[in-house]
Amino acid sequence: MSEILKIEGVEAGYGKFHVLFGVDLVVKAGEIVVLLGPNGAGKSTLLNSVVGMADVYSGRIVLMGQEITGRPPHEVTKMGVAYVMQSPNNFGTPNIFGELTVYENLVAASAGIPRGEAQRRIEEVFEIFPKLRELRERKGKFLSGGERQMLAIGLGLMKKPKLLMLDEPTAGLAPKLVSDFFLAIRDIRDKLGISVLLVEQNARKALEIGDRAYVLVTGRIKYSGDAKSLSEDKLAELFLGAETGGETPTYADAPRR
Numbered sequence: 001m002s003e004i005l006k007i008e009g010v011e012a013g014y015g016k017f018h019v020l021f022g023v024d025l026v027v028k029a030g031e032i033v034v035l036l037g038p039n040g041a042g043k044s045t046l047l048n049s050v051v052g053m054a055d056v057y058s059g060r061i062v063l064m065g066q067e068i069t070g071r072p073p074h075e076v077t078k079m080g081v082a083y084v085m086q087s088p089n090n091f092g093t094p095n096i097f098g099e100l101t102v103y104e105n106l107v108a109a110s111a112g113i114p115r116g117e118a119q120r121r122i123e124e125v126f127e128i129f130p131k132l133r134e135l136r137e138r139k140g141k142f143l144s145g146g147e148r149q150m151l152a153i154g155l156g157l158m159k160k161p162k163l164l165m166l167d168e169p170t171a172g173l174a175p176k177l178v179s180d181f182f183l184a185i186r187d188i189r190d191k192l193g194i195s196v197l198l199v200e201q202n203a204r205k206a207l208e209i210g211d212r213a214y215v216l217v218t219g220r221i222k223y224s225g226d227a228k229s230l231s232e233d234k235l236a237e238l239f240l241g242a243e244t245g246g247e248t249p250t251y252a253d254a255p256r257r
């Protein structure tokens with residue numbers, strides 16, 4: 001299976017603030033790879049490193065055989081990476097325009113794509129997120145957090161990326177919506193053939209749809225392997241490490257460092 005993304009021995013951070021220490025991670029074609037870890041472990045920083053939004057001090061980042069270490073965000077986006085950041089103001093995907101409707105936002109994201117193809121892609125987005133079809137005439141500024149998140153992912157899909165990086169797409173969503181999101185992410189892989197690198201706090205559900213998983217703790221990979229073999233006990237142990245004493249909290253209760 002070919003490698004879409006290969007991160008090798010990456011040391012990265014922000015200026016003098018060193019966050020990642022020798023991180024290796026691979027996303028192969030057609031995979032959903034889940035990246036877990038406690039708050040502040042460096043998960044977002046790893047995604048930022050891929051799109052040139054964090055400083056990579058050493059190591060290599062390779063996208064479909066081409067080295068992209070340190071390349072600026074717009075170049076990496078052009079090369080096939082869509083990055084839906086945690087904040088509502090997404091980067092790497094076009095921003096959501098509050099005054100435009102859902103449909104108009106999708107059309108705006110299709111600049112440079114021939115009309116027929118753009119319509120096909122909008123239809124694909126509506127198939128992945130049927131809710132967006134219902135809301136097609138609603139202005140961006142009136143969307144709920146979850147709906148905005150769907151649109152942000154939809155905008156990313158308009159560019160037909162090879163790799164979709166999602167940073168906590170289900171954060172703050174109602175439980176029913178969370179399940180729908182995970183199904184949508186699986187559809188993105190299954191129906192559109194896009195590989196996914198998914199950062200999630202919702203570990204159990206993410207591992208259900210994931211093929212492989214990595215656990216990052218204080219900037220170092222502490223687990224890499226099959227998503228299904230990562231048990232809750234193992235996760236709790238990895239998240240809390242040596243600090244665990246007495247009653248073992250679950251990884252969901254892991255304290256902020």
Ligand SMILES: Nc1ncnc2c1ncn2[C@@H]1O[C@H](COP(=O)(O)OP(=O)(O)OP(=O)(O)O)[C@@H](O)[C@H]1O
Pocket residue numbers: 014017019037038039040041042043044045046
């Ligand atoms: N732009 C930035 N400039 C400087 N430091 C930053 C920046 N972004 C994040 N950090 C710091 O880098 C460290 C790792 O943060 P990061 O957001 O990568 O962790 P995370 O694992 O994604 O956490 P969370 O689960 O809370 O989102 C933290 O100490 C954070 O404060």
